[in-house]
Amino acid sequence: EQINKGKYEHYMQKEIHEQPESLTTTMRGRLIRGGSCKAKSVLLGGLKDHLKTIRRSRRIVFIGCGTSYNAALAARPILEELSGIPVTMEVASDLLDRQGPIYREDTAVFVSQSGETADTLQALEYALENGALCVGITNTVGSAIARNTHCGVHINAGCEIGVASTKAYTSQIVVMAMLALAIGDDTISSQARREAIIDGLFDLPGKVKEVLKLDQEMKDLAKLLIAEQSLLVFGRGYNYATALEGALKVKEVALMHSEGILAGEMKHGPLALVDETLPIVVIATRDACFSKQQSVIQQLHARKGRLIVMCTEGDAASVCVGGSSRVIEVPRVEDCLQPVINIVPLQLLAYHLTVLRGYNVDQPRNLAKSVTTQ
Numbered sequence: 485e486q487i488n489k490g491k492y493e494h495y496m497q498k499e500i501h502e503q504p505e506s507l508t509t510t511m512r513g514r515l516i517r518g519g520s521c522k523a524k525s526v527l528l529g530g531l532k533d534h535l536k537t538i539r540r541s542r543r544i545v546f547i548g549c550g551t552s553y554n555a556a557l558a559a560r561p562i563l564e565e566l567s568g569i570p571v572t573m574e575v576a577s578d579l580l581d582r583q584g585p586i587y588r589e590d591t592a593v594f595v596s597q598s599g600e601t602a603d604t605l606q607a608l609e610y611a612l613e614n615g616a617l618c619v620g621i622t623n624t625v626g627s628a629i630a631r632n633t634h635c636g637v638h639i640n641a642g643c644e645i646g647v648a649s650t651k652a653y654t655s656q657i658v659v660m661a662m663l664a665l666a667i668g669d670d671t672i673s674s675q676a677r678r679e680a681i682i683d684g685l686f687d688l689p690g691k692v693k694e695v696l697k698l699d700q701e702m703k704d705l706a707k708l709l710i711a712e713q714s715l716l717v718f719g720r721g722y723n724y725a726t727a728l729e730g731a732l733k734v735k736e737v738a739l740m741h742s743e744g745i746l747a748g749e750m751k752h753g754p755l756a757l758v759d760e761t762l763p764i765v766v767i768a769t770r771d772a773c774f775s776k777q778q779s780v781i782q783q784l785h786a787r788k789g790r791l792i793v794m795c796t797e798g799d800a801a802s803v804c805v806g807g808s809s810r811v812i813e814v815p816r817v818e819d820c821l822q823p824v825i826n827i828v829p830l831q832l833l834a835y836h837l838t839v840l841r842g843y844n845v846d847q848p849r850n851l852a853k854s855v856t857t858q
């Protein structure tokens with residue numbers, strides 16, 4: 485039943501639209517609502533015997549490729565905040581190329597939808613040889629990464645067929661947010677923050693359902709962008725990963741050049757590209773970086789940038805300089821969960837761009853769902 489397209493024309497489309505359900509399945513049985521004497525908390529069965537060791541690690545290293553790497557990047561800030569442990573990021577192939585240092589005191593977290601990606605698997609062997617505690621986050625029970633790690637969490641997003649990963653991405657972020665909650669579970673000072681995030685997780689599927697209503701709006705935007713050569717996506721903080729992942733979707737399926745840009749680096753190069761023709765998506769939803777993004781919008785506008793601003797519902801007036809930008813308004817959720825919401829319009833945009841440009845949505849040229857050779 486999972487592997488037919490149902491009422492949808494393409495698997496990617498179906499997988500984008502089933503995210504309210506896939507996220508519900510990812511969280512099922514893992515969130516504890518709390519009660520009169522019990523605090524709200526998270527239960528990750530596959531990790532419970534290893535949490536103490538993880539809390540004692542000197543460093544947490546996320547390792548993955550493609551969309552899985554981006555999901556880890558989206559979760560990094562909340563993991564740093566709730567665990568207090570330094571979190572570093574490794575693209576699996578680059579870790580191997582450098583033979584980068586991995587220590588016994590490290591927790592290495594391997595993120596992979598398929599659980600079979602050759603580079604990630606080889607990085608796992610390397611981390612095991614170096615004595616790190618290895619944690620797997622995969623969507624595939626019995627996969628090589630699930631089997632060979634010391635412990636782990638399945639994302640339970642259901643089978644993903646489209647080569648471009650969509651529902652696995654959002655489920656991976658949610659699992660890593662739950663990982664952060666579980667690691668930080670013994671810290672009294674962050675209890676209120678953790679409870680707010682848990683409430684946010686309960687509400688998340690409903691909010692994803694709301695943001696999916698932007699489908700037609702994203703189709704209209706795709707019509708405007710159909711003949712473009714390039715699309716830039718600016719993000720920062722929690723949503724730097726959203727910029728990278730949004731650009732990756734556009735690149736891999738719509739076969740349009742697209743680049744995710746860390747907005748804080750704008751003045752160190754990207755600004756030179758800005759003119760009145762190049763379309764630029766700026767992610768400026770409410771969080772601690774909002775005022776910095778407002779200033780980025782002003783600076784891009786001053787250089788006549790062709791802006792498409794993603795903002796929190798009701799914020800259009802605060803992000804539109806001179807009224808010239810196009811705005812995508814999305815529902816607000818807890819800041820660290822906002823990447824789950826913000827990626828959805830960009831998934832829809834990439835999907836519609838692909839269909840309108842006449843390319844194969846589910847099997848983009850030259851790409852494979854699972855890259856099992858190096």
Ligand code: G6P
Pocket residue numbers: 549550551552595596597598599600601604647648649851852853854855
């Ligand atoms: C391929 C797929 C991507 C995926 C990446 C990593 O490039 O096309 O969608 O993100 O591999 O795959 P993994 O299964 O390890 O998450």
